[in-house]
Amino acid sequence: QNIVVVAHGQAADPFWSVVKNGAAKAGEDTGATVDFRSPETFDMVQMAQLIDAAVNQQPDGLVVSIPDADALGPSIQRAVDAGIPVISMNSGGDVAHDLGVILHVGQSEFDAGKRAGERLAEMGGKKGICVNHEVGNVSLDQRCAGFAEGFGNPVNVIPTQMDPAEVQSKVRAALEADESIDTVLTLGAAMVGEPAVDAVEALGATDTIRVASFDLSAGFLQDVADGKAAFAIDQQQYLQGYLPVSFLALNANYGLMPAGDVPSGPNLVETDAAAKVIDLSAQGIR
Amino acid sequence: MSDPIIHMDSIKKHFGNVIALNGVTFDVRPGECHCLLGDNGAGKSTFIKTMSGVHKPTEGSINFEGKPLSFNSPRDAMEAGIATVFQDLAMIPLMSVTRNFFMGREPTKGRGPFKRFDLEAANQITMDEMRKMGINLRAPDQAVGTLSGGERQTVAIARAVYFGAKVLILDEPTSALGVRQTSNVLATIARVRSQGVGVVFISHNVRHALAVGDRFTVLNRGQTLGTAKKGEIDASELQDLMAGGQELAKLEGSLGGTV
Amino acid sequence: MSDPIIHMDSIKKHFGNVIALNGVTFDVRPGECHCLLGDNGAGKSTFIKTMSGVHKPTEGSINFEGKPLSFNSPRDAMEAGIATVFQDLAMIPLMSVTRNFFMGREPTKGRGPFKRFDLEAANQITMDEMRKMGINLRAPDQAVGTLSGGERQTVAIARAVYFGAKVLILDEPTSALGVRQTSNVLATIARVRSQGVGVVFISHNVRHALAVGDRFTVLNRGQTLGTAKKGEIDASELQDLMAGGQELAKLEGSLGGTV
């Protein structure tokens, strides 16, 4: 069989490379060929075109993420019209079924942000920042929005580029400029989370300022394990790649398909759990 | 004599801390050829650039047909009827001869939204005008950058003459020209002058200047040394004036007098 | 007479579908000044560019000091001892006079990693050499782009003369020069020639050519019309040859014979 995955995040993105690894593993396990495709940047127009390109090839199954139902809807509709079974993953759980998508594997970014916010508030956070390394990427914006809601206290969004040195300097600047900040949430572990931990450490405030991050990276998990960071928010995105592909392969072979959506997260990895997942994370599985 | 078309009074021009012109007065009358002479760096080009709207004078006044005037751009000067051949020729190497010839003043055909650049007519005119100057172009769509130095200069002259209206300014027009082309250009100057156009002619060649000039103004280090009428001055006097009174290197051969 | 330093045989040069040179044979001997004459577009500049390594000939052979040779770049030619003043001068407008003067051949002081461009010496030499040519520069760090046409040409000539070794090629060196500078350049040619350097001199001015030339080769439309020795030919014959035998425009004034 031939299954195409069209995602809105790039293969080089640490988060999405795990999704891709999951999809590839599922392909290996089921004997299906899997093509993973994504636009060069967060670009809904190009993503719709990639879905169209996939539909033209009449694959046996299509896996998509749906960060913008308006922009991607018509293309997904076309896939459904063309008789291709479509599973959505990661984002778009709320709209998936209206578009004719069979089921959804993933987590609502907003809900995950909210969970993180609630937990951080529980831990005593009074004032927070949300470090966004790709402002305008809707799924990241939703994480910050969810965080703000769950946290219930003031939250500032700090926009940065994807450059560790810059992230570190900016987090440090934000903390120095406003000493009442005690909570830092970052939206990517490797790119933003680790430098943020470094920044807090350089200020000598590891014990007073909590850092949490979306997604996993070996380095950040180590920080969690060492007590330098509070927790990592894991949505087990390996499943978001693995499950849809294996469902579609099973569907193509035997007509099997689960009846309901699969929530893959959120799942907060805290100090005790962190050490166990470090190795898996270093292999691109968690 | 008739009134001057353009009269420039005590023009000064500074570039940063460099004083290029330090009070130059000059005029051109219809139907005369006024030669501007002087050593290298005397300020001739700077002066005629002020006249044709490229530079704004730091001080001094310009009168055009009796009215005080200041040109904001070369286009203004052109529209007032001043055509100029600049020393650096003002050509675009990557563009074709025809496109350079008509740059800024393209002939059009058609009307309304269909008004378009009449390339056929333009090509024809370019070839003709060049032939009049003694150059047979291979093709009018050759890029100017591939022309020889003299061919390029001829394009610039032909263009100015073609569009020239009241004043024609020529900055060392014959410097890169061959014998035949030079005699054509000098003949052309004589012709347009007889049609009532005022000509400003810059040259380092005394013989060329004497051949067509009616008046001679000599600049030296940004200042006027004086103006002479035709017949009041002879070749070697003029030569001395142009060299700024300094002694000439001694040469063997036939080069005793006039270089 | 001594053996030629450089001998070019049946050189052809095509640019795409344009035939610029169609079999030109030419040589220079030490201590002579060989003038290359011809109409605009005859191929003179193309020819000397082939000689100085800028163009590779499409066909034909080059012998340097008796050995067949082909220059891969102007740097090769320079190192063999050929210094050239190109018609377009080969100067960088944004750079200072000194930096242009020594471009590619900077004097250094210090040693090892501390070897550096000796700007003080370079400035001094530049000012001196320019003064010898009759130009008093304001400052050696003035950008070449702000020099007048003649000043710029003088820099190029002074540079070639300063670095000239065995052959000095000058493509219309005096075209933009004032009276004084011209006579300096002609005197310089006479001087380096007497030091045993071979000079190739391109000019449209018959009088300049006759003043310093020992032999005269005329090109026409990419081909050699013939070579004459000094004394074998007079001004008006040479003039006719250069114009390609075509008639000259009739002029008033003192311009009957030689332009």
Add this chain to the structure above:
Amino acid sequence: MPASVDERIKAESFATRLMKRPELGAIGGVVLVTIFFLITASPAMFTLPGIVNFLTPAAQLGLLGIAAAMLMIGGEFDLSIGSMVAFAGMIFGVLVVNMDLPLALAIPMTMALAAAMGALNGFIVLRTGLPSFIVTLAFLFILRGASLVGLKIFTNGSTQLRGVREAVQGDWLAPLFAGDAFGGVFRWMAEMGWISKLRSGAPSVPGVPIEILWFIGFALLATYILLRTPWGNWIFATGGDKNAAQNSGVPVRRVKIALFMLTACAAALVAIITVIDSGSTDARRGFMKEFEAIITAVIGGCLLTGGYGSAIGAFFGAIIFGMVTIGLTYTTFDQDWFQVFLGGMLLLAVVFNNAIRKRVTGER
């Protein structure tokens, strides 16, 4: 035809003369890329739906690329066009969704605003004498930031504005800016069995996406302007040598301002088309498009130094770029290698078309 025959010109064939035109050089690259994908890609790529599929992004990019090419010929850059796509999209979205204006008002207003921003760019460049690179770079950031702020204000905190499709539904101007043209013809062709049908019975290609028509039309118009009007001559002259052009009487300032307005309007047009088409806009629309537009122009033969290039070249440049980016999804290469391929193909296509042109024209 040369007006005189000269013994110093070698004869050249008609084909040679044709290939010498910079407009046609880029064809070589298109041919090469096509051959590559014919060999490596799924045959679905060169079916009608496949071709429409890769021409659509090419067309959107091409509209920007042609405008960028004209500006580059005129000697300037505009790095703000990508952000302008987001900004104009935001304005347009707000006008039709929040203000409920009809397209007949919203489109001219969006265009006018874009043109004003373009003129401002041009004005600052001319007034300060700074390179346009740095001035428009500032606007890259400013417009991108303004889009974000604007979206947040008008959507109460989200960075995505939705509901445009519903808002323009039924507007008489919509068919000019969205959807597919010649739908009837395609339905008829599907009935005749000439093109395949989806299960729903609709033709697999519902029509020619409207942006492809805009793209072709703009390429033709731009070529006509560049080669056959005084304005075209002025653009080349301005970019070739600003001083020489000015001294020859070309209204250099007017030309530059007009070109900046043109690129801004092209960005606004792309914004309007994609916003209606996708029904939404967000703060990252057009991200990096300024870069791709310049790439397109350069593939098409424009010189970065100005004064040389062509609109038809940019047209083919956009097609090459569109084919390479979308085409790789039709192959079975691993996505990890995508960028390696993209780079390699670009280089190959450009080297190839350059080599052909050189061989044909005998340049060295």
Add this chain to the structure above:
Amino acid sequence: MPASVDERIKAESFATRLMKRPELGAIGGVVLVTIFFLITASPAMFTLPGIVNFLTPAAQLGLLGIAAAMLMIGGEFDLSIGSMVAFAGMIFGVLVVNMDLPLALAIPMTMALAAAMGALNGFIVLRTGLPSFIVTLAFLFILRGASLVGLKIFTNGSTQLRGVREAVQGDWLAPLFAGDAFGGVFRWMAEMGWISKLRSGAPSVPGVPIEILWFIGFALLATYILLRTPWGNWIFATGGDKNAAQNSGVPVRRVKIALFMLTACAAALVAIITVIDSGSTDARRGFMKEFEAIITAVIGGCLLTGGYGSAIGAFFGAIIFGMVTIGLTYTTFDQDWFQVFLGGMLLLAVVFNNAIRKRVTGER
């Protein structure tokens, strides 16, 4: 000093002569930006830790920016430096982590590979005669893709390679490329109470980050090369007019290749410093840095057309850029406005420094 006094020269003051140097023009921008933040930002920004904090990213960017400036003066662009940071980082990481090589081997090998890639860039540009913009653009994609593929191979599927810090621990070369210099001096100063201490008793600034020293050193060296060596003259000549330079005997090809090698090595140096510093590397390192490097050079006064600019200008350009990006975080402005401010400040800084230079030199 002019060698001759001439009546056609107006006297000018020492200050005027100083400001005329393109190297010093960019200072105006730095002053303006500093004043702006002195007024608007939290005082923490201009304490010693604050200054070090914004100088660190500025230094990393500046190393690239100065190399990019030299290449731009030489008339070419290198769009592949950002990707080269990722690629060289990957290679370096693999050498020290997977192959366990000491720095004394790993660093020269990384540098040599980077230089070879740079030379390849240059060679293709010279050989094909294509604009370097398009050639290095291809390498932008190729190297970025290669970093991803390489990382996945060497980490068994992750995009992040870790453990560099542990691997280089104790290597005698490490202090040259990572950490902070003059730690002793800073501890002593903290003891004396001259700089504040953290709660742990360590000084708030543990030392001068090593990249700042590299940054300053490279700026001085580049300035020396550009202004005081034959190579510098050749670089200006090559960028000013390639033909004229070639005809005057400048080894244009060697100059260009050397410059491409230099930019690649600068990228590799930044890669090594950041990889050791952060202890890891990933496929996104250096993203968009090529762009920022060019911005830096242009803010510093380089012309995109080549032949003009300065290394000290790029030095200040990097500081301006670093101050503006980091500085806004110290202010109380709503961070949604970040990009609007960034653009506005850039424009202001450049306009200001340009205006000063013009006023001082009397150019028009």
